[in-house]
Amino acid sequence: MTRRDIFQAIADPVRRDIIELLAEDSLTVNAVAEKFEVSRPAISKHLKILKECGVIDFEQKGRERFCMIQPKTLIPAFLWMEQYRNLWDEKLDSFEKYLNKLQTKNLDDEQNK
Incomplete structure (x- = not known):
């Protein structure tokens, strides 16, 4: 049998959707x-x-x-992703500042017409 890990579980979007679905409630296979x-x-x-x-x-x-x-098995993936949260927060904050600057510039340009 192939050894599988949590990262293989979350690698597929359908499996991520199944995890999200089952996080809300236990369901039959048919459901x-x-x-x-x-x-x-x-x-x-x-x-499987x-x-x-x-x-x-x-x-x-x-x-x-x-x-x-079985939510405990998701912890390793969460911890792995968590280490990158600060990096993404910084990138998103920087991008937001850039968009705000563009928006302000466009408003200034419109007012100066």
């Missing part, structure tokens, strides 16, 4: 599949990868299999 416009086998494959990464677990309740998020 998860109904939320997406991809085939059920494709959703099953995404769920999320299970292998430890992001979700399944619980059998009667005839239904419920998917439940």
